[in-house]
Amino acid sequence: MPACIHELFVEFIVSVYHRHHHTYMHAFGIGLTGLVVALGYLMKQKNHHISLPLQLLLPRRFGITDSSFYVCGPALKDIKGKSPSLKFERRKKNTRPGILVRQLHIEEQLLRTSSENWCIINDGTNDPTIVMGFSGKPAELLEIESVLHDQVPVIRRFTGGGTVIVDHQTIFVTFICNKETVPDLQPYPRPIMSWSSSLYSKVFGGIGDFHLRENDYVFGNHKFGGNAQSITKNKWIHHTSFLWDFDVRNMAYLKLPKLAPAYRSARGHLDFICRLKDYMPRSTFIDKTVEAAGTQFSLRSLELEAVVTCSETEFRPSTRFLTNEELAAAAAAVSEQQLGLP
Amino acid sequence: MASGMLWASRAASCLRISVFHRGFSTVLKDLKYADSHEWVKVTGNAATIGITDHAQDHLGDVVYVELPEVGAAVKQGDSFGAVESVKATSDINSPVSGKVVEVNEELSNSPALVNSSPYEAGWIIKVEMNDAGELKNLMDSEKYSKFCEEEDSKH
Numbered sequence: 001m002p003a004c005i006h007e008l009f010v011e012f013i014v015s016v017y018h019r020h021h022h023t024y025m026h027a028f029g030i031g032l033t034g035l036v037v038a039l040g041y042l043m044k045q046k047n048h049h050i051s052l053p054l055q056l057l058l059p060r061r062f063g064i065t066d067s068s069f070y071v072c073g074p075a076l077k078d079i080k081g082k083s084p085s086l087k088f089e090r091r092k093k094n095t096r097p098g099i100l101v102r103q104l105h106i107e108e109q110l111l112r113t114s115s116e117n118w119c120i121i122n123d124g125t126n127d128p129t130i131v132m133g134f135s136g137k138p139a140e141l142l143e144i145e146s147v148l149h150d151q152v153p154v155i156r157r158f159t160g161g162g163t164v165i166v167d168h169q170t171i172f173v174t175f176i177c178n179k180e181t182v183p184d185l186q187p188y189p190r191p192i193m194s195w196s197s198s199l200y201s202k203v204f205g206g207i208g209d210f211h212l213r214e215n216d217y218v219f220g221n222h223k224f225g226g227n228a229q230s231i232t233k234n235k236w237i238h239h240t241s242f243l244w245d246f247d248v249r250n251m252a253y254l255k256l257p258k259l260a261p262a263y264r265s266a267r268g269h270l271d272f273i274c275r276l277k278d279y280m281p282r283s284t285f286i287d288k289t290v291e292a293a294g295t296q297f298s299l300r301s302l303e304l305e306a307v308v309t310c311s312e313t314e315f316r317p318s319t320r321f322l323t324n325e326e327l328a329a330a331a332a333a334v335s336e337q338q339l340g341l342p
Numbered sequence: 343m344a345s346g347m348l349w350a351s352r353a354a355s356c357l358r359i360s361v362f363h364r365g366f367s368t369v370l371k372d373l374k375y376a377d378s379h380e381w382v383k384v385t386g387n388a389a390t391i392g393i394t395d396h397a398q399d400h401l402g403d404v405v406y407v408e409l410p411e412v413g414a415a416v417k418q419g420d421s422f423g424a425v426e427s428v429k430a431t432s433d434i435n436s437p438v439s440g441k442v443v444e445v446n447e448e449l450s451n452s453p454a455l456v457n458s459s460p461y462e463a464g465w466i467i468k469v470e471m472n473d474a475g476e477l478k479n480l481m482d483s484e485k486y487s488k489f490c491e492e493e494d495s496k497h
Contacts, residue, residue, distance in 0.1 A: 041359035134406065134408075134426050135405065137428050160373055160426045160428065160430045161428070183494070186399040186400065186493070186494075188401060189401060189402055189430035190402065191431075192430075215428060227429055228430055229431070230431045230432075231431070231432040231433065232421065233378050233419070233421070233433060233435055243366075256411075259428075
């Protein structure tokens with residue numbers, strides 16, 4: 001049953017692609033997709049009689065190009081016994097608000113309002129976008145003049161952690177779990193970080209000397225994955241941005257952070273980070289991540305309903321773009337400070 | 343040994359440190375505690391709120407505290423702010439309902455006070471309570487100590 005649904009879905013997407021291929025002529029599939037795949041797998045967890053359900057959202061892998069993307073929202077409740085249906089929302093490349101903000105809004109909403117467990121895997125954004133953590137200070141973290149000059153979008157997200165610059169090469173993987181979901185896991189930053197690294201150890205299986213170093217995923221002593229978390233009373237979220245590949249020019253928008261991990265040893269960006277694509281094919285990474293999740297959770301099929309949109313509920317997300325005015329004011333304040341002005 | 347223990351016990355009592363000291367985290371005797379690891383000190387209708395030593399120890403170095411506005415309403419069990427520790431933001435939940443009358447502005451410059459002095463200089467908000475009866479939903483120091491021990495032993 002699950003395999004049939006997956007194949008039907010692939011056929012549907014391919015047929016859409018062939019009918020409209022003149023519209024989709026660009027090289028890359030970009031934009032953000034939260035594509036819910038009705039997996040319908042029911043696997044008993046090895047050591048537990050009760051399966052722990054995990055709703056899985058995967059990126060599209062059907063060659064759709066960067067002029068459009070599909071966002072599908074899952075149902076927030078599990079309706080058993082019915083065939084899943086998909087609802088598509090198609091957006092243009094340059095639609096505002098940004099796709100990444102929308103992804104973060106969805107994640108924040110699922111964290112705050114959903115009782116389910118989620119794994120969300122997404123491709124990156126079309127244009128390079130800077131994403132700062134909860135308390136990030138633009139003047140300390142960004143080369144603001146360049147950012148403003150080149151009109152690079154800057155987002156402040158709802159989770160902690162540092163600053164990243166993401167693009168269409170980035171892969172995002174997010175886990176949102178009820179605090180009782182993972183047995184013997186205390187809902188605090190370090191245990192969650194440790195749990196996540198054990199999951200990814202299954203993904204990489206010793207490739208490239210993968211390990212968690214301080215709070216980063218590294219091959220050796222080169223970072224390729226940045227982590228961030230948010231912990232509420234009953235749930236937690238752990239999300240990672242994986243540097244599949246990157247444009248070295250984009251790193252120039254970021255300053256060396258004051259709060260850097262010790263193992264960075266004051267290295268510049270290009271000496272500090274590495275590319276995941278040098279270690280594993282993209283589809284292999286995603287497949288293995290799903291497989292690793294499947295060793296701990298049962299992946300359940302869903303009845304798919306409307307896209308999760310904040311406008312449909314009372315929930316107000318905190319993730320947002322910083323305006324040009326805010327960035328300019330931050331730069332001006334630093335200049336005044338340096339000049340000794342009040 | 344016995345006299346040393348007696349001295350320690352008297353000193354602990356004088357300093358209002360619970361004699362049910364659980365090893366690494368401190369629990370103060372005269373406070374009330376929520377199961378989300380916030381403490382409240384009540385004087386009449388006035389409540390001072392912070393996070394416990396257990397919480398700050400498990401969260402790690404606090405780098406930022408998001409404070410509510412003075413005048414904001416808080417509700418028992420609901421989030422009113424957050425602490426950020428390295429990679430994580432963690433909700434702070436109010437142990438009582440009421441109105442925020444003061445926030446600890448010192449935390450804007452020195453968020454690490456939450457780590458170094460969770461029960462004193464690291465207090466987070468002061469609230470004018472509107473239902474003192476809610477205090478019965480909270481734990482005393484003895485129950486909270488046991489709660490922390492049970493929580494830690496499960497993991």
